[in-house]
Structures are given as C-alpha cells and as structure tokens.
Amino acid sequence: MVNAKRTKRKRIELFDIINVLFLCMLAFISIFPFYYVLIISVAKFEDVSKQLIYLFPTSIDLSAYKVVLSGDNILSAFMVSLFVTAAGAAFNMLLTIMAAYGLSKKGMPGRNALLTFVVFTMFFNAGLIPYYLTVKGIGLINSIFVMIIPLGINTFYLIIMKNFFTALPHSLEESAKIDGANDIYILYKIIIPTSAPIIATITLFYSVDRWNEWWHAMLFITDKEKFPLQMVLREILFDFSQTLGNSMGASIRASRINIYPRSIQMAIVVVTAVPILLVYPFLQKHFTKGIMLGSIKE
C-alpha cells in the first residue's frame, strides 16, 4: 500500500486537502457503527431510553460483559473459533496456493478445461440435501473439522491469486530453472516470498471467513461445546419477529425465547469482533512490506 518514494512530491495541492478531508469524514462514518455498539454495550437501560439520541455515554456499566464472559459457552466457543480460524486458514492457503500456481501457466495443456472445472463450481449449487448427505458420508457430522474441510477452497480467492501468479515476471522462474530448481521448489522459495501482498491479503480474507463461520456449524454440529463464537452470537441476536410475527403460534413461541437486553447483545458483538480486529493490523504490516516486482501492461 505504500509508495514510499511518492512522498517526495512536496507541493500540496487543493486536491490533497479535499481528498484527505473527504476520506477522514468517511473514516468517521466507518468507525461510527462500532462506536455505537460499544457505547450501548456499556450503557444502562434507563440511560438509553431516557435520552432521545444516545450518542455519548453517561455512565459505564460493565455488567453486560460480566454476563457474557461468564456464560458457559463462551470460553469453549472462543477456543473453537480460534482453532477453526487458524487451522482453517492454514488449510485454505495450502490448497489455494498450490492450486493457484498450478493453474497459472498459460501454456499448460488442459488448463482451460481445468479452469472451467474450477470456476463452474462457483455458480452451480445443487442444494442442501445432497450436500448434507455428502458431508455425512465423509463422516464430518458433529466434528469441528466440518468447518474446515468442506470449505477448503474459495474459488473467488483462488482465481484472484491465480491471476497474480500469472502476472509475475517470467524472469523469476527462468533464472531458478537454469540453476536446476523444479517447479515446486520455485513455488516455495521464490513465488511465495515475492507474492507477499497477495498471500497476506488472501490469508486475511480466509481468516475472516473462518472466524465468521456459523452456517456449517448450525447445520452439522449438535454438541454445543463445538459451537463457534458466531453461533453463540446468532443465538443471542436472532430476531424472531421476522418469522414469528405472522403465525398463530407467535405468542407461544415468543414466551419461549430468551430475549436478551440490548447491552448484552452488543457486548457479545464486541467480544466476537475484537479478536479478529486485533489480528488484522498485524497482517496489514505485511501488505506494506511486499515488494512486488510486477510491471504494468500498457
């Protein structure tokens, strides 16, 4: 993200001023939702309801966090999410880097067929039941790995990475080949280090996806110790008025569901989002370190 040498230009134009102001305004808008979630999570019910617009906290009440963090599911859910994110992203990257490089050579016979094979899966969805039966057949029902293995590759990301590899200068490989290296060695020792920005980017994408995973857990996992954090979050946030409001059983169903106060809902949102937000800036460092030597097509 950094073109260090550009700071050489000393003249600040009007454009720069307007640009920065505009972008800072956007930054403010981007932070606002989190700010709002945060203050509601530490707000007392009376304070929020008394004020017409609750924008500045009048008092800090941490009881919502006490409730959330002492919930019996939270610790296990957190560990599950951590494991799934780390192992999952690793698995994802392994598969994706190999496949992306494998598909990156235009001269390779059958490449187009393979590309079609891969991309076609993005747009063809065969339905819930066969997918369920397949996963069941593999033996992943009620296993933590159901949040990792069936999600092995995101074709979208694969294509993006493949394109980056294809755009790498041929010279990188040529010199290594002259020295007798085989393609796998090249991938490992040369391609990957030079592709740091894209590797970091896709790793980030996968990590966030794994951290946010809940659908596979919902469908395939019945042991609550294996629930990821997002499942716990959804349970607490689930707004049933969409599905209940129009049925005769509305009142009965409503009395069965525990409706959590807003402060607890917001507290769990914070608890779920904070870990991944902490990871993100670290990865960002690597975006800037990468020195990619691709040149530009005219």
Next chain:
Amino acid sequence: MANTAADMTKTEIARQTGHPLLKRILYYKYFYLLLIPAIIYYIIFAYYPMYGSILAFKDFNYAKGILHSPWAGMKYFDKIFNDTMFLKSFANTLIISLGRIAFEFPVPILLAVLINEVARTRLKRFLQTVYTFPHFLSWIVVSGIISNILSDAGILNQVITVLGGQKVNLLTDPKIFRGLLYLTDNWKEAGWGTIIYLAAIAGISPDLYEAAEIDGAKRFQLMRHITWPAIRSVTGILLILTIGSIMNGGFDQILNMYNPIVYNVSDIIDTYIYRRTFVTGMDFSSSTAIGLFKSVINVILLYTSNFIVRKINNEGIF
C-alpha cells in the same frame, strides 16, 4: 516487452506447440501434481453433490431417496414459473443486482485510488484499516444500527424535528428503499473491497511514478496511465465474478433490512424462498428447481461476461 508469464505465452507457446503433447504434459508435471488436492476437493464437495439437482425433476420420496424417487418432469418448474411472487422476486433480483453493479462495484475502486493519493503513509494505513471495520459486523447488527438512525423515533428524525422539519420514514419508502440498500452496502463493504485493489496498486513499482513525474505528468494522468492499468485486470476479474452472481442479490442484507411494506421492491429469490420455507415449508423439489434455475442463469452470465471482458482486457477468467 515480454516479461510476464501472460506475455510470455505468445512466444513460449509458439515454441511449445511445436512439441508433442506428451512432452508438454511432462514439462508441466509438477503443476498437475499441485492441482491434485484441489481437484479432489472439488469433486467431493462440489461435483458429487450435483447429482442432487435431478431432484428438480422428481417427486421426492423420503424412503426412496433422491436417486430412486419417481420422475415428475417439468412439474416443479411449471409451478415456480406460474408463481407470481416468484416471478416478482426474480425481477427484483435482476434489478437490484444490476443496481449493485452500477452503484456499488465502482466504489471500492474509486476509494482505493483516492486512498492511494494520500501522501502520508501512516494516515493511509489508518484510513485503510478503519474503512474495513464495518465489514466485521454482521448485517443483523448493522441493520439494527441503521434502524436506530432512520426509524421514526430514530436519530435522523430527532434532528429533523429539532430543525423544524417533517419526519421522514425512509425504511418503509418503496421509492428509495433500493437506493438505501446500495448506500448501506457501500457503507459496510466498500472499505473491505478496497483491499484487493490496494494490493494490486502496491505492486506498482514506484519508479514508474517517478519517471512519469519527471516527464511532467499530472496527477490525473498518473492515475490514468499507471494506477489504472495495474488494477484493470483485477477489476475485470471481479466484474466477471460479480456478474456471474447476479442471481444472488445480497440475501443477508435484504433479509435483515426489508419489511413488508417494501417487499414489492426488495424481495429477491433467496428471501422469497426463505419466507416460504419457514411458513409453508417449501418442498425440496421446488427449492431445488429454483436453485437449478439460478445456477443455469449464473453460468450463462458468467460465460457471457467472461467473453466480453476478455475482448476488452485481453484476459478473463478463462
């Protein structure tokens, strides 16, 4: 100057096509090897389940399973195409997806370019990080916040009445609801979308900018001739992929934000199925038929857009 693999093809392939097929395959043997895990993965989790699509043409019988259930021909397709609400949702899906391409797709690109223009590194990093924050909140939460702002009792109306105006009910206004969808989706996702473009821009050698500036190029010329070409190919790929998923339309956002008053403008295929499943329990064959219909359209769009983009950019997905 043929120095990328992409350019290399013209010369290399010319060299290679002289060689017999077997030799070429051997030349690329490691690449095939690298592809094996991925191929296995796709076969198991993507292709094998596709046999389930035939359910769209069958009357599902629990005891017999998908393969041995009796055939029903086009019965379920007739059913869904005669369902006016389905057709309406289909129309909405198209309209909203096209709207997203027009009003959402370009935004991360513009944003990335603007961020790139910021001189101070730390500010740049800060901005880029902060813009991604809304992505980490789910639509359940974000729609709740939007509701707090735009509802009748919400912040916007408080401000309006203090200033002496009349309250507005934006969330229930069919005329602007789609626009609201685009706006809020940008709010939530545009920042995240800049990542991939900024990664592409990061690959631009600073020397190019230097050289151009020395030659007297102005800021906008730099953008046009250096920044843009770098992200052009990524843009092309993302555009193809976006067009190929037109039939999806943004289920998560719409489900959380819509309400009965705006169903007629915002109900998309997926939200329609969702409601039907919950209330009347849509049968498997119908939902499979709809899924099949969506997939076929997606694939057609995918190939068409790939073809067009390839004509323009000289490269597509395939």
Next chain:
Amino acid sequence: MKKAEKASAIVMVFIFTIAMMAGCGTGKGEPAGTSTAASTEASNAAPAGEQPKDHYDISIALWDIEKSFPKDQQDKVAETLSQKLNITIKPVNITWDDYTQKIQVWAASQQLPDVFAIDARKTQSYKTWVSQGLIRAVPDDLSKYPDLKDLLDMSAVQAYKDPDGKYYCIPRPAYQSPENYSIEFGIKVRKDWMESVGIAKDPENTDEFIALLKAFIEKDPGGNGSNNTVGITAWSSYWFVSEIGFSLMPEINTQWIKEDGKWIPGEFSKNILPGLKELKKIWDSGVIDRDMATLKGTEGEDKFFTGKAGMLAHNTYLTPQEDEKWRKSYPDKKYSDCVKILLPWKAPDGNNYRFEGDPIWSESYFPTSVDDKKMDRILMLYDYMLSPEGMELYHYGIEGVDYKKEGDNITVTRPKDANGVPAKINTIV
C-alpha cells in the same frame, strides 16, 4: 374434579422439560400451584420404586435442550427420570433459528432422533411424512398411560388426530383450553395517562379510540414532547391488527370461514373491507407508531415500558423483563396503578369478540425407526411427566432438597432472594 385438577396440571406442559430449561415458565412468575392433593389413581405402568426392565437410550430433539444437560454438571432431576424409567436421555440440540431446516434435512437423510418437536401439523410436510411412512402413530391402546390418555382426550387436542383416527404426533398444548389462551391477547393502556387527559371511559368506537390516542400525543402526559410520543405501538404489526381486529373486523382472526357456500381464509371475507377502511382511518390520523412495520425484537415493548407510547398491542401479562424495564423507568410508580387492559369495543355486528385460537403449538413426533418397545418406554416418559409425581418434579424439584411436603402442603425450601421469591429452579445446579 379430577379432570379439572388434571387440566390445571397440564398447563404449560413441556413434556421433556427438566427444570433447568432456560426460558420456560418464568414468564408467568412462579407457576400456579399444581394439584398437590394425592391423586386417587394408582396409575403408572411400573409399581412405585421398581424400575422397568431393559435400558433404553432415547434421543430427543427439543429447542435448546442442550442448555438443560450441561455436560459437567449432574442434574438431579434428569437422574431421577433416568432411574425411575431406566432410560438415558440423549439430547439433540435444535435452535429456534434452524430447527425447520435441521429436521427437514434429518428426515431426508434418515437421521431423525427418536423424538423431535416441530410445529408441522398444519403444513404439507406433515402430510408427506404420514403418507410416506416417515413417522409412526401413537398406539390406540393407551390404558397403560392414563395421564397421557387424559391429555390426548382433551377436545382441543383431538383435532390433531389424522383423518384416519390415529395420532401421528403428541400435541404440546400450552393452554388447556382456547379460553385460557384467549386471555393472553389484549391491549395494554396507560390508565394514568387517561386520567391525565381527562378521558375516563374506554373508547367505544373508532373515533373515540383515535381521540384518546390523539390526546395522549398532543397533551403529552408522558412528558416526552409530542414528537416523541406514540399513540399505540405493538410487539409487531401482527399483534396490533389481531387485537384491533376484535373490534373492527373479527373475521381476520378466524382461520377459515364459510361464505357463500365456500370455505375461504378469514382474511378474504367480505366483511373485512369496512374494517380495513376504519383501520386506514386510524393510520391516517397518525396515532399508530410509524415504525410499526419495522419493529424488531422488543422495540415496541420498550417504547411502552419507557413511557413513550400510550398503548401496547401485545399480551395481557407482565413478564419479568417487562417488569424490570418498568421499574427502571418508573422506580416510584406501581405498574398496576398505571396500566390496565383496554377492552375491545363492540364489533360492527354488535358482538364483543375475543381471541380464539388453537391452544396447541408444536407437536412431538416419532420416526418409524422407533419400534414398539421403545415407543412404550417413550410413552411411559410422557405419562410420568404428566403424572402428579412428575409434575411435582417439574414444578418444585427434588423432594427433601428443594421442597418439603407434608400432606397437601408444599413448602419451598430453596434459598430465597431479597424479595422473598425463591430462587428459580433453573439457576440451581
């Protein structure tokens, strides 16, 4: 007398609720006393103290059931059941969010648990399951299970039989009769506001209704400012339309109605149209919460309990959460001094209508994979939970630990909190 006792014992029956289940019954405060008089029937398949032969594992899918079976804690109530009936309950979790999908998927993949709960009786799925032999019937001879038999003989429950006369599910009534259910629907109104604006009597027609609400807004007895006061809000638009429907268009609360010789859904009755016009009048007058269509979760309820709305179209009782909200907003005002239920005025045909609906919601189903012997044990479980002994276990916990029983008197011995209310069963391990 016996029947009535039995009937009151069936109130809020969660057949498999072990006392720790979250969210149960607490909505009504401490449950109304069970019949404690020792019932004169000997009943129960196994003689007291003797375990039935053969152990069975019974898998049960019920909403949030996992909450009731924490792995690292010993639940005495579950143990009691296990011992009495020689079973082990295997909980299979489903949540409110996903239960329809999960059960459909399990049905299609031969993975249904022995017992599962879902509200499918009125859907196409039920018909398919029966016709394709996916679920099994309850045996016709229920003499071994007298308490269960009483439940299934109730008139409201009989409607759930299949046309062939068998029960393919065990309905789970929440109320023993439609009358009890109907009490639940009502509009809460701030009677202190009514006094404040000088309107003493309840509205008897639409115009008076509008006038009262307008007075709430304009005279602002809540002190919020007219712009921030809402006339009437609701839990959701469904509640509002149902409850205002008693007075404007009763047909809307009827599922099926016969008109001109044909059965049509109540909403399509020709009598609805004038009612809708009245409803439009009310909407146009501005007294209805403009956010009615977008209310999520407890927003409507919050508006009422924090004093921003004059009326709430929801239920007639006060849940602990609502009570808490009231206390926080009005620490020095008693709820019962300020709120009452608005009686619906007469409908156009001169009658007073009330809500009438099916007091049953959701049923328990059994896949055909459950053989007769296992079914027998499952039915014993149901029967036990419905018996006086089982009901005592459900309501009060373990005798000697949670309560003492002397003759007909039950004394709760669980620790009490500051207000003298015994700790909820579901907070005790």
